[in-house]
Amino acid sequence: MYKILANTIFLGKDVHFLPDCHSTNDIALQMVRQGNVSEGTIVICDHQIKGKGQRGNVWQSQAGLNLTFSLILKPDFLDITEQFSLNMCISNGIRGLLEDYIADVKVKWPNDIKVPGYGKIGGVLVENTFSGSNWEYAIVGIGLNINQKTFLNPEATSLALITENNFDLKELFKLSISRIEQSYLMLKRGRLREIKNEYLNHLYLRNNKSRFQSNEEIFYGEIKGITSFGKLQIETEEGQLRLFDLKEIVFLD
Incomplete structure (x- = not known):
């Protein structure tokens, strides 16, 4: 008990x-x-x-x-x-x-x-x-x-x-x-x-080059941080900073 x-x-x-x-x-x-x-x-x-x-x-x-x-x-x-x-x-x-x-x-x-x-x-x-x-x-x-x-x-x-x-x-x-x-x-x-x-x-994969999937797109990028609303910030290989919500991104690594 x-x-x-x-x-x-x-x-x-x-x-x-x-x-x-x-x-x-x-x-x-x-x-x-x-x-x-x-x-x-x-x-x-x-x-x-x-x-x-x-x-x-x-x-x-x-x-x-x-x-x-x-x-x-x-x-x-x-x-x-x-x-x-x-x-x-x-x-x-x-x-x-x-x-x-x-x-x-x-x-x-x-x-x-x-x-x-x-x-x-x-x-x-x-x-x-x-x-x-x-x-x-x-x-x-x-x-x-x-x-x-x-x-x-x-x-x-x-x-x-x-x-x-x-x-x-x-x-x-x-x-x-x-x-x-x-x-x-x-x-x-x-x-x-x-x-x-x-x-x-202590954020997993932060600043490490990793694979992600968004919808049908697979891409490489680095997690840079999160927004005040909790969205994930990923910088792509092309240098673009993209934001993702929970159901918009899948970790492949």
């Missing part, structure tokens, strides 16, 4: 544990819609059957071996044009935790956690709710591959596969929430530039 966390200020003071569920994000969103939910509430599940990933993909996870949970946040201190700052701060917190165990961890835009030479070890999916132009809640779904050692997806990996050790899920959950909270408090204090710089400094 996952208990209320004592090592945080507000995250994890209300933890809802489910042995299995379709999606922790769906459960968290249902709680928001029903009202009477506080910021920092966490929904965690041992076996997530239809966890959500980017581009409508399903996050596959074996029961009892990984961390799959959702945070309910209320980032109404941010302008809605600053939504990607929340993605960056969460990704930074998770990456920072994993770097305590793995030497080189990158964030693959927009918010996949990747270990070069091994594969994808985690991911973040942020789903926002708005009332007019006001930001009500953000549901932050997080999946981390911890002790799983076999995957249907050949691009997936885990902490256990990389380090050849097994880990205490409850301890890693506690540490991950503490790291995420620290990063979120930076965001709350307006340290957006520091958050973006940290994100860019």
Whole structure:
């Protein structure tokens, strides 16, 4: 059982544990819609059957071996044009935790956690709710591959596969929430530039010549950064700086 966390200020003071569920994000969103939910509430599940990933993909996870949970946040201190700052701060917190165990961890835009030479070890999916132009809640779904050692997806990996050790899920959950909270408090204090710089400094393939696909076009370019709205900036071989949204670009390297 996952208990209320004592090592945080507000995250994890209300933890809802489910042995299995379709999606922790769906459960968290249902709680928001029903009202009477506080910021920092966490929904965690041992076996997530239809966890959500980017581009409508399903996050596959074996029961009892990984961390799959959702945070309910209320980032109404941010302008809605600053939504990607929340993605960056969460990704930074998770990456920072994993770097305590793995030497080189990158964030693959927009918010996949990747270990070069091994594969994808985690991911973040942020789903926002708005009332007019006001930001009500953000549901932050997080999946981390911890002790799983076999995957249907050949691009997936885990902490256990990389380090050849097994880990205490409850301890890693506690540490991950503490790291995420620290990063979120930076965001709350307006340290957006520091958050973006940290994100860019660990951005997968940044300033490396790589192959990409946009629609039917395959081209070479270098990732140079991201816009304030979270679009990816790629400089092509011809020197043209192009901008891409999530569904407009595919990494081929």
